Amino acid sequence: MNAPVLRRLAHQTPRSLTVSSPFLRALSSSSSSSAAAAAASSRPLQQQHRHHHPRTMSTTSAAPAQARARFSQGSDEASLSSTLETLLGEGRWALVNDGExxxxxxxxxxxxKTWDFMTAVSLQCKTHNHHPEWSNVYNTTFIRWTTHSPKGLSGKDLKLAMICDALAKDFGEIEAPPAAEGEAVVSCGIRGLADKAAGTAGDCCTPKK
Structure with a gap:
């Protein structure tokens, strides 16, 4: 190559590089598409983290509502409510039958010993002209106090319940730990005996003509 040509080439301005090859154009387009797809796929995850934060669950459970006492007609409800609260607070007696x-x-x-206790209770029943619904299996007796007429809890029921507690101590009751809230206070079997007897006893509280 002669000198004039070399001098002309040396003084020419370099041309900028352009993508002219079909392969390079396809590669560039593919890279752009991949970047767009990656950005799009990341959006749902970001939205998921924004809108689905785990909720904090409360560890405090609602306490079961206590049954409301239903006193027999003519009772001094304010006085009996206080007595009932004391009786139930010891954790042995339970309010049942819709509060009645x-x-x-x-x-x-x-x-x-069990029979001696029941005999002592029956003497108190005679004195107060009132009776329980009860049953006995060997060394265990079940007692339920309620008034059938007028229906509900009466002063006699609560007074005799407290008398039962005092007599039980005199006859050496074997005390079980107080029942936890929601636990059964008595077994279903011995309660069922009293239920059956009460169902077949007939009308016991209506004055006879």
Whole structure:
């Protein structure tokens, strides 16, 4: 190559590089598409993290509502409510039958002790002209106090329930730990005996003509 040509080439301005090859154009287009797809796929994840934060669950459960007492007509409800609160607070008696009765079971060393206790309770029933719904299996007796006429809890029910507690101590009751909230106070079997007896006893509280 002669000198004039070399001098002309040396003084020419370099041309900018352009993508002229079909392969390079396709590669560039593919890279752009991949970047767009990656950006699009990341959006749902970002939205998911924004809108689906785990909620904090409360560890405090609602306490079960206590049954409301239903007192027999003519009762001094304010006075009886205070007595009932004291009775239930000891954790042995339970308010049952839609608030119209209190019940619990008593356990003693043997049948003789249990029968002596029931005899003492029956004497108190005669004195107060009132009776329980009750049953007995060996060394355990179940007692439910309620008034059938007028229907509901009466002063006699609560007074005799407290008398039962005092007599049980005199006859050496074997005390079980107080029932936790929601636990059954007595077994279904011995309660069922009293239910069956009460169902077949007939009308016991209506004055006879």
């Amino acid at each position: 009765a209190v019940e619990r079971s008593f356990k003693f060393k043997n049948f003789a």
